Amino acid sequence: MTALLSIRDLSVSYRRDDAEVAALKGVNLDVEAGEKLAIIGESGSGKSALALAIAGLLPGTSEIGGSIEWKQPNLQSPRSGRTEGGAKDRQPNAINSCTLGRDIGFVFQDPSSSLDPVMPVGKQIAEVARTHLDLGWSRSLARAKTLLERVRLSDPEAALRAYPHQLSGGQKQRVAIAAAIAAGPKLLIADEATSALDTIVQAEIVTLIRRLVAEDRMTLLFISHDIALAATLAERIAVLRHGDLVEVGETRQIVEVPRHAYTRALLDAHLGLDAEPLLDRQGASA
Amino acid sequence: MTVLAVSNLSKRYRRGGKPFPAVDDVSFEIGPAETLALAGPSGSGKSTIARLVLRLIEPDAGRIDFEGMNFLALSGATLRAKRARLQMVFQDPLAAFNPRATVARVLDDPLRIHGIAPRAKRPRQIAALLERVGLEPGLAQRAIHEISGGQRQRVAIARAIATRPSLIVLDEALSALDVSVRGQILELLLDLQRQERIAYLFISHDLGVIRAVAHRIVILDGGRIAETGDARTVIAAPQSAIGTALVAATPRLDRIRP
Numbered sequence: 352m353t354a355l356l357s358i359r360d361l362s363v364s365y366r367r368d369d370a371e372v373a374a375l376k377g378v379n380l381d382v383e384a385g386e387k388l389a390i391i392g393e394s395g396s397g398k399s400a401l402a403l404a405i406a407g408l409l410p411g412t413s414e415i416g417g418s419i420e421w422k423q424p425n426l427q428s429p430r431s432g433r434t435e436g437g438a439k440d441r442q443p444n445a446i447n448s449c450t451l452g453r454d455i456g457f458v459f460q461d462p463s464s465s466l467d468p469v470m471p472v473g474k475q476i477a478e479v480a481r482t483h484l485d486l487g488w489s490r491s492l493a494r495a496k497t498l499l500e501r502v503r504l505s506d507p508e509a510a511l512r513a514y515p516h517q518l519s520g521g522q523k524q525r526v527a528i529a530a531a532i533a534a535g536p537k538l539l540i541a542d543e544a545t546s547a548l549d550t551i552v553q554a555e556i557v558t559l560i561r562r563l564v565a566e567d568r569m570t571l572l573f574i575s576h577d578i579a580l581a582a583t584l585a586e587r588i589a590v591l592r593h594g595d596l597v598e599v600g601e602t603r604q605i606v607e608v609p610r611h612a613y614t615r616a617l618l619d620a621h622l623g624l625d626a627e628p629l630l631d632r633q634g635a636s637a
Numbered sequence: 638m639t640v641l642a643v644s645n646l647s648k649r650y651r652r653g654g655k656p657f658p659a660v661d662d663v664s665f666e667i668g669p670a671e672t673l674a675l676a677g678p679s680g681s682g683k684s685t686i687a688r689l690v691l692r693l694i695e696p697d698a699g700r701i702d703f704e705g706m707n708f709l710a711l712s713g714a715t716l717r718a719k720r721a722r723l724q725m726v727f728q729d730p731l732a733a734f735n736p737r738a739t740v741a742r743v744l745d746d747p748l749r750i751h752g753i754a755p756r757a758k759r760p761r762q763i764a765a766l767l768e769r770v771g772l773e774p775g776l777a778q779r780a781i782h783e784i785s786g787g788q789r790q791r792v793a794i795a796r797a798i799a800t801r802p803s804l805i806v807l808d809e810a811l812s813a814l815d816v817s818v819r820g821q822i823l824e825l826l827l828d829l830q831r832q833e834r835i836a837y838l839f840i841s842h843d844l845g846v847i848r849a850v851a852h853r854i855v856i857l858d859g860g861r862i863a864e865t866g867d868a869r870t871v872i873a874a875p876q877s878a879i880g881t882a883l884v885a886a887t888p889r890l891d892r893i894r895p
Contacts, residue, residue: 393815394786520679549679549842554886576815579888606890618890620816622845624872625891629823629849 355384360417374400376594389585396591453483456531460543462523473511483534498529521552646699661860674847677857724797728809730789741777787818
């Protein structure tokens with residue numbers, strides 16, 4: 352496999368309550384082109400900071416060190432508050448820089464806050480295509496309709512004209528995914544994209560992401576707090592804790608023979624349908 | 638003997654001008670020291686049932702008996718006294734508390750309002766409650782917004798047990814916690830149940846968590862009971878369509894794709 356991007360010694364810190372908080376501490380990670388890679392961790396692990404850094408979405412006040420190097424021709428990290436020095440040195444041609452929306456699709460946890468509440472969803476999707484693919488409005492809207500069909504909204508024609516508040520949480524996330532892939536990005540980043548959804552809708556969205564990533568030959572970064580959910584989708588899993596990358600490996604290796612005690616603890620804390628009930632462990636009974 | 642008996646409970650909302658049954662003819666019972674889980678997809682009526690049981694909203698039809706009394710007929714001082722026995726813990730304690738209040742203040746309120754302890758004895762009671770939920774008594778002077786999410790949920794549990802309830806409604810009380818913290822809070826809830834014989838109405842979308850802690854389960858769909866029974870039996874072999882769908886949708890570490 353060829354690398355899509357190479358992350359070297361990436362550090363991110365920001366100020367909170369007058370204290371310097373290190374969100375990432377020297378993370379090294381290669382993302383292979385076409386792979387499905389899960390980044391998992393608990394709150395404060397830095398998993399979202401990593402996703403935002405790759406997408407160039409960190410706030411301008413963040414301190415960023417190290418490099419994110421795009422290995423594909425004509426790509427480099429999008430500009431963030433500060434440009435990642437290494438990447439800039441290696442790819443001075445800013446015209447070919449990697450653009451959020453065109454080269455990277457980003458799906459957030461809460462579709463209600465990522466969608467514009469006063470714009471029909473068809474127009475929001477069409478706008479992505481128009482901006483990045485240089486299409487006219489009618490062709491962009493036709494593409495939006497195709498995308499709404501691809502994300503399996505039951506009535507794509509009606510959905511084109513719907514406003515976000517008229518859709519359920521799961522339908523909104525389908526729209527957000529359609530917008531994220533509208534310009535045909537190489538990399539799709541899903542940051543806790545199913546965490547606000549109920550179990551059944553979550554499974555549907557994971558199935559949808561799996562299918563779209565295969566059809567469009569995208570690389571997937573799946574950010575999640577749920578190791579079991581990540582394992583159902585990803586080929587590799589990277590485990591973050593307190594800003595450190597503690598372990599990265601094939602999904603089966605991570606789940607069956609984790610090398611790090613923290614990964615083991617996360618697996619043990621997972622309450623699956625095969626786990627021993629706590630009621631029994633405590634010796635209580637009905 | 639039952640702690641809570643809900644009979645033929647119904648509640649309609651209006652959605653888009655049309656009446657829509659949020660809870661439709663639901664009946665169940667919970668015994669002392671028993672955990673009954675309510676499961677189901679979004680919009681199945683789980684949280685509406687919680688709010689009806691707590692009398693935060695009134696039903697259109699049905700009956701709720703709590704500790705042998707017709708709970709819906711209570712008012713005034715009798716209702717206030719009964720409310721002390723029926724407590725709640727929600728998903729987000731930061732939203733449930735004044736974020737600038739101290740932990741001591743949050744725990745002082747129920748002790749004062751329900752006349753559990755005179756003013757002079759309350760600081761010691763508060764320290765005892767904090768210890769009971771595994772927190773340092775020194776935490777009492779910290780503000781709610783300064784402590785971690787897991788600590789806040791422990792404070793919410795301390796507040797709930799302050800009035801010595803027979804039933805606590807837990808509405809997605811563990812859903813926002815990290816898995817490592819979640820395990821500790823589950824152990825705490827089970828420990829309290831064993832020691833104080835508290836019953837739980839445990840609302841969760843997570844069948845794995847339900848299977849770990851609940852004795853019985855009610856699976857809801859569109860406001861109606863689709864299926865009910867022993868939690869592990871139902872989850873191992875669901876009979877209803879929605880139960881089957883919920884089990885199939887639950888991520889499993891033992892079913893990884895190659």
